[in-house]
Amino acid sequence: MTTSDMTYARYLALDDLLSAQHPVSAEHDELLFIVIHQTKELWLKQIVAELHEAKAMVRAGDLVPAYKILARVSRIQAVMTLSWDVLATMTPVDYTRFRGVLGTSSGFQSDQFRTVEYLLGLKDEGFVRFQEDRPHAAAAMEQALDQPSLWDDAIAALAAAGFDLPLGVLERDWRQPYRPSTAVEDGWLAVYRDPDRYWPLYQLAEKLVDIDDATATWRHKHVTTVERIIGFKQGTGGTAGVGYLSSTLPKRAFPELWSLRTRL
Numbered sequence: 225m226t227t228s229d230m231t232y233a234r235y236l237a238l239d240d241l242l243s244a245q246h247p248v249s250a251e252h253d254e255l256l257f258i259v260i261h262q263t264k265e266l267w268l269k270q271i272v273a274e275l276h277e278a279k280a281m282v283r284a285g286d287l288v289p290a291y292k293i294l295a296r297v298s299r300i301q302a303v304m305t306l307s308w309d310v311l312a313t314m315t316p317v318d319y320t321r322f323r324g325v326l327g328t329s330s331g332f333q334s335d336q337f338r339t340v341e342y343l344l345g346l347k348d349e350g351f352v353r354f355q356e357d358r359p360h361a362a363a364a365m366e367q368a369l370d371q372p373s374l375w376d377d378a379i380a381a382l383a384a385a386g387f388d389l390p391l392g393v394l395e396r397d398w399r400q401p402y403r404p405s406t407a408v409e410d411g412w413l414a415v416y417r418d419p420d421r422y423w424p425l426y427q428l429a430e431k432l433v434d435i436d437d438a439t440a441t442w443r444h445k446h447v448t449t450v451e452r453i454i455g456f457k458q459g460t461g462g463t464a465g466v467g468y469l470s471s472t473l474p475k476r477a478f479p480e481l482w483s484l485r486t487r488l
């Protein structure tokens with residue numbers, strides 16, 4: 225193909241993209257529901273790519289270029305949070321008309337959502353089992369589980385700056401959920417107490433807090449929108465619904481960056 229054959233539609237694979245919406249019911253709002261979720265999956269794909277890039281930069285000690293990438297991630301998250309307001313134009317009755325066609329499917333099963341959680345540092349291998357029929361998705365999750373997370377990479381950057389950290393923090397089974405460490409909190413506390421001495425690490429930490437903050441805002445808007453649309457009904461994925469989603473609100477990928485603030 226020559227460059228003169230390139231068209232807008234071909235470049236963007238529009239015919240593939242726009243033929244991937246298949247409402248199961250004849251209800252008007254089902255298209256909106258599908259478009260919102262497909263858009264979310266596209267943004268998650270972008271976030272996964274950005275996180276891989278940022279992790280490589282942090283591992284290489286290139287902290288300044290990583291700021292730009294991490295700032296992009298939290299801006300994308302802000303767009304995802306805004307899309308709740310579009311979805312909330314759907315009334316509870318509109319949703320109830322087609323909710324049955326969803327069966328037991330749920331955002332709970334989103335492999336890219338879990339991959340993002342894993343890359344940030346929220347490891348829970350229990351979610352891989354939802355991808356039994358999608359080996360490529362399971363493989364991407366496994367790869368994210370097995371590698372040090374962005375938080376592990378940031379901690380390694382802290383150690384590289386001269387902070388003395390226990391070996392158990394720097395070398396461990398990366399698949400296991402991260403356990404907050406006093407030594408890690410003490411290190412970042414020193415950075416926050418004296419930013420003039422540690423600008424690169426301080427800036428990195430604040431970009432990470434922006435991401436945790438944006439994730440918490442997204443979770444909060446999810447649970448509020450869910451309550452607005454289905455009240456306290458059970459979720460299609462089998463959880464209690466609002467009760468389950470509320471229990472995820474305190475999750476933090478970078479826990480010591482939050483706990484240290486009480487000591488400042």
Ligand code: HEM
Binds near residue numbers: 331469
């Ligand atoms: C009518 C709209 C929606 C309702 C009623 C709803 C409801 C729920 C419920 C009840 C759960 C808990 C799992 C379950 O039992 O199903 C859940 C999980 C989830 N939903 Fe939604 N949801 C809606 C829209 C969305 C949208 C638009 C997104 C993404 C943009 C999304 C992403 C997720 C994710 C990622 C989880 C897993 C959260 C976690 O485990 O931390 N949901 N949703």
Ligand SMILES: N[C@@H](CC(=O)c1ccccc1NC=O)C(=O)O
Binds near residue numbers: 261
């Ligand atoms: N868990 C939702 C269903 C749901 O929201 C959903 C179903 C299929 C594909 C994506 C979904 N979005 C997020 O949970 C419910 O309980 O109504």
